[in-house]
Amino acid sequence: MAAPFSLANIQGDILYVGLPKQTQLFFFFEILDVNSFRSQLSKLVPMITTAEQAQNNRSDIRKFKVQERKQATQGDGETPHPGTLRVGGVNIAFSAKGINKLGITDANKINDPLFQAGMLKEAQDLGDRANPDKPGFEPEWDTEFLQEIHGVILITGDSHATLNSQLEDVKCILMKDNNHTIKEISKLVGDVRPGNQRGHEHFGYKDGISQPAVEGVDVDPLPGQTTVKQGVVLLRRDGDEDNGQPIARPEWALDGSFLAFRKLPQKVPEFDTFLRENAPTVPDPTANVVDLLGARLVGRWKSGAPIVEAQLRDDPGLADDPQRNNLFEFTRGKQQICPFAAHIRKMNPRGDLDKPENSVNPHLIPRRGIPFGGEVTDEERNTGVTLHERGLYFVCYQSNLSKGFSFLQRLWANNAKFPSPSPELPGLDAIIGQTTGGGTRTITGVISEDTNQPFDLTAEWVISKGGEYFFSPSLPALSSTFAMV
Numbered sequence: 001m002a003a004p005f006s007l008a009n010i011q012g013d014i015l016y017v018g019l020p021k022q023t024q025l026f027f028f029f030e031i032l033d034v035n036s037f038r039s040q041l042s043k044l045v046p047m048i049t050t051a052e053q054a055q056n057n058r059s060d061i062r063k064f065k066v067q068e069r070k071q072a073t074q075g076d077g078e079t080p081h082p083g084t085l086r087v088g089g090v091n092i093a094f095s096a097k098g099i100n101k102l103g104i105t106d107a108n109k110i111n112d113p114l115f116q117a118g119m120l121k122e123a124q125d126l127g128d129r130a131n132p133d134k135p136g137f138e139p140e141w142d143t144e145f146l147q148e149i150h151g152v153i154l155i156t157g158d159s160h161a162t163l164n165s166q167l168e169d170v171k172c173i174l175m176k177d178n179n180h181t182i183k184e185i186s187k188l189v190g191d192v193r194p195g196n197q198r199g200h201e202h203f204g205y206k207d208g209i210s211q212p213a214v215e216g217v218d219v220d221p222l223p224g225q226t227t228v229k230q231g232v233v234l235l236r237r238d239g240d241e242d243n244g245q246p247i248a249r250p251e252w253a254l255d256g257s258f259l260a261f262r263k264l265p266q267k268v269p270e271f272d273t274f275l276r277e278n279a280p281t282v283p284d285p286t287a288n289v290v291d292l293l294g295a296r297l298v299g300r301w302k303s304g305a306p307i308v309e310a311q312l313r314d315d316p317g318l319a320d321d322p323q324r325n326n327l328f329e330f331t332r333g334k335q336q337i338c339p340f341a342a343h344i345r346k347m348n349p350r351g352d353l354d355k356p357e358n359s360v361n362p363h364l365i366p367r368r369g370i371p372f373g374g375e376v377t378d379e380e381r382n383t384g385v386t387l388h389e390r391g392l393y394f395v396c397y398q399s400n401l402s403k404g405f406s407f408l409q410r411l412w413a414n415n416a417k418f419p420s421p422s423p424e425l426p427g428l429d430a431i432i433g434q435t436t437g438g439g440t441r442t443i444t445g446v447i448s449e450d451t452n453q454p455f456d457l458t459a460e461w462v463i464s465k466g467g468e469y470f471f472s473p474s475l476p477a478l479s480s481t482f483a484m485v
């Protein structure tokens, strides 16, 4: 019988829409001295933002914004200047190597082979590129992800100042004076994009519109939002099962979640050039065919409007309406409007499969990514070549990696035949589908008048540079099992 469910026990990035953030720092570390780390960890636990606090922080931000707007309209008539409430968050998660290093009892019984092996072992199966200079297969990843990482501290905030002051507090506990219980492996910072691109990823498409609702947590789901069992996200909760049987896990795994982290640089000028040069004509001369091609590859327009409900032109009103922006289904077996290979159709084939409660719902993942890197410069726009790295720090949570991130990337995004059976060969996910060799991916469904016509995506515009699988323990597990009092 599982312990009663409490938001105060769960780390804040996992549920609702995660830790509120304008900016986020990922601090990857190696544990140096196990005993002193475990004893210092007990001092860090009170700093960890719980799901309950994250929810309160969001409601404070909402109230603050209403107040600001009121003050601005009642004020001296100057242009309203939306401020930001100072809000920070801290979460922590461990890799399998980190958990083993800590010497936690039953570490090997967590029962997720992909987590236990680590992402590096799976790089080839995920379709990540091979380093041509290395014999055998070594992925072409950034060096920090090729070495042993024991954990990651996630720090979020309204500003870099808030990030830095929280980082200093964390360091004060774990890296004080000569007592360095951990060593920094790498520190990555992501930022919400500026101005009207806020909430949009670097290709320009609004992100974070579709998230699963979690049973008993998101009690008032929006129209079109799927509610999943708690155990799809949290270990040892209802739905953390295989073939209808609960998966055996140690007690300390309760209310924890596996965090998949990926560094995904995006070739934005190259993607834009491809859209400009390859946009097929359509019978309606008033359609913006460049934007239409992009919308067909993503499944949503840049505003976020689903192409299924806005077939020839963008509809920002629809995009901004939470009552309607997820209220759609694809027409099974047909791709006149949205190609089977469109990113959101591959990742959530609404209406495409039988028994979605079994075939789709266990694979829905809460996503918590943040863009990194600056805006495209004039030089990059003019030459069509990326000169400064930018992309997405992709983060998602699940109770089972072989049903969550790994499943989505390997069996749906990288699988040319999915969704099947389809009358036409769908091709790889147009945004994230990849093969270790890179190169051209051929999809169908881009030309509405002849949906079987092959359409070549001449490059991959999202190229993985590495990542790792982590376990984000519950607060009680952090205090009683991970830390040493």
Ligand code: HEM
Pocket (backbone or CB within 6 Å): 201, 202, 203, 205, 206, 207, 208, 209, 210, 211, 262, 264, 265, 266, 298, 300, 343, 344, 347, 348, 365, 367, 391, 392, 394, 405, 408, 409, 413, 431, 432, 462
């Ligand atoms: C740089 C890489 C990526 C970009 C640019 C990107 C972009 C987007 C965009 C624009 C959306 C639509 C907004 C929304 O529905 O919330 C979306 C949705 C989604 N993406 Fe990605 N994404 C990326 C990587 C990934 C990866 C690696 C996965 C998982 C393997 C993934 C899974 C999803 C899922 C599950 C959805 C929601 C689909 C739905 O429920 O309709 N994405 N993504």
